[in-house]
Amino acid sequence: MLTPLFSLTQTPDELILKLHIPLADLSNSEFLIEDGIVYFGAPPYYLRLELPGSVVEDEDYIQFRLESGDMFITMTKSTPGEHFEDLDLLSRFVINPASKNTASKAGIQVLDSTAVPPEGKTDYDWFLELPEEINSVNNTDEDHMNVEIVKYPYGFAASKSGLFVDKPETCLPIDLPNPDFCPPLKRHQLQLQSVRDHFQAEHYVADYYETEVSANALRQSIPWVENKHGGPEFSDEYRYRLTVLSTHALPLLPPSPSDIDSTEEVKLEDTRTFVYLGLVDLLLAYTYDYRVREGDENCESGWVIAKIAATLSWLELFPNLPTLLRSFYERTLTYPLIRNWKLCRKVQDDVASLLQHENAKAWILYILLEIRRMLIDYPGYYIFVDLFLDDYIVWLQKSASAYILKHLGEAIVSVKMKKADVNLPLRKIEQIAAEALEEEEALAENLGGISLNS
Template structure:
């Protein structure tokens, strides 16, 4: 059976359930309502919802079908008029089956204690125990010796953890390192402890940081002005205007229902990871101006320490520092003002609440699923769980992040990339270049403004000829200066030959005089 796309809206007195089932058989359609339980069946579709409040079918209830859209619209009255149903747009939560409250009754009876028998054998009752155990084993086919697993076991309690809330280990053991290396910078993720990941990440960032690239984007910031001045949609939206589109609903309704038992420390780490991933998404949205490219998945993946290094963060300041560092090391545009603008974007997204954050994570999910590289693995390890958890987490948890982010003021010195020194050097060189450029432009303008009078024409022609001769001499001197040592002998021979020729000419002239 197919789970159809659906949408719920409410007023003070009723709930409207819209079910999109374009290929349904209308004659076989069945609808069932009982308290918080709503069921819809129309081959090949089946839908069961667990509502946050009770509804009932009465004379005010109605149902209709739109043939053009393929939508069923059902209206049911609320049992308690005026009650507000929370999270009607959390698709996965509504699809969860109702929990059954059962009383657990012990059904195990202890017949014998093998540990006690073993202790008896150690203390000298070995003969009696051996006979007793032998008779017992003969009548119990389920008795199998238990061996301690060897050190080569695939999973271990102490193996490094990663994934959402660090609940996964050994998940990448079956994949080739060269294949996962396209999306994960962490070497040996199944063997590298979490305590070493931060140090390895910072070392990799320091080696990847390009001083020339950073200074070029600093001096030529006019090429980035369009991206810095761009206004994303989250500055124009109100939290009451946010709604999930059809693609996002399709993603959510296919997610499994899970329950996460996280303590306060784990919730903090999960929130830090969420902000870390959102930074990469906001950076991509800004530099593409809302129109994703084939590099969008790479950008989000690369800027997130959570996705690229499986790192856990314990506080928000550490998260933002890592995000900004990576935005200055890897993407095409590496500019401090651009990174600070992205940080403001993250805060704006958080202020819109968890529904809009779900929209951003749905976009990430789609980008990773359509990526050429195997980024669907990151969906399995992180993004899917975030989508499920965000639908269940109280809104107060997300709202508490606003004040925490507002108190963070990143500094260039915190990046430990010598940004201040690089900017000082870049501006100094740039000013020198401007002085030389301005001087050249000034000389060109002065030459262009020269006017020649008829009276000074001969003087001008003489001056130009002198300049041509001077330029010729300078060029001749520059080409021959390196070979001066080789040409000295030739010069001497030339001078001697010239002197001899001159003497000959003088003799000739004397002869001429005699003849005359």
């Protein structure tokens, strides 16, 4: 049986379910609402849907309309005027039959799989302090890289491992060397060193003084900032993807802070903090790319997003918000076309606004679908979809907490990044450039005062 493409909309008093069923045998169809669950069947289509709110289940209050292969089912709300939340999160409403634990695909080993309940109002410490060595680029101990015995997990919720052992060609888009045998702390140290090796002072100085290069990106309007109360428009392509992903099983998530004993010593990969921070990393990279391409399509977007987001290119697990923001600033000032501090600050503000938006989950879901499409369009980058995007898309709808996202946005607002905070000598470079410019201007002035007759 096929799950039909569907959408949910509402008026103050009604809920409308739209089903795209061009091949349906309506002479053999059935429809039932019972205990808040819709049952629809019309070969070859079948759908079992948990409604987002209470409706009158009496047949006299249900209307059907057919139009060009679409069926519109209008249901009356039990409480007129009630607003049903998050109607765009389609995967959240589909009820799937109990699925067996399937074999891993494409060499990705899922450690565990289970139905994940929504997370409530849990308070996270986004500023958890860590040992100094996590931000050190001087630790060159290679023991972990040479002894290939222990495999370390990566991907969404650190739930996958062993992908690159037998298929090394799949790790080409990933900058991390030998990813299966590199622990999280070492990944971060290698990523820091790589940024230092690739940072170009000349490019940074050029963008620092040639302000017109970043002017359009800084002026670019952002849809969720302009539309403070509305949500995005999902294309049929994206709704279809959400319908397909409704059967996607999530891996077992690490515990949330409320489930961890305060006296218990836990590893970074054993907490859920890095799952939320990895999402922010993706949002920052996407928003930077959106500003630079001025909202237009760009064939390089997949590369830009993967390069800026160390969650993707280095399989990073971020322990706290300052470390994440530091990584975003450093990578944005090192790899993409426009390398501008003010642009980084602007993007940080954009993402903070996104997380605090009243329709935050709908906007974030739309962005994740956009990133997914961009990564698929860029040759070789589909691996990131398997490692992260599909899981993030389903997790956001079924488990992620709007309360936690909002408070994470507030935490981002509170972080005032300074140039001294990043592991790049920006102030020193600016000072040297300013002195060189003064000398050049003085030389030009002296040369201008020389007369040919003197």
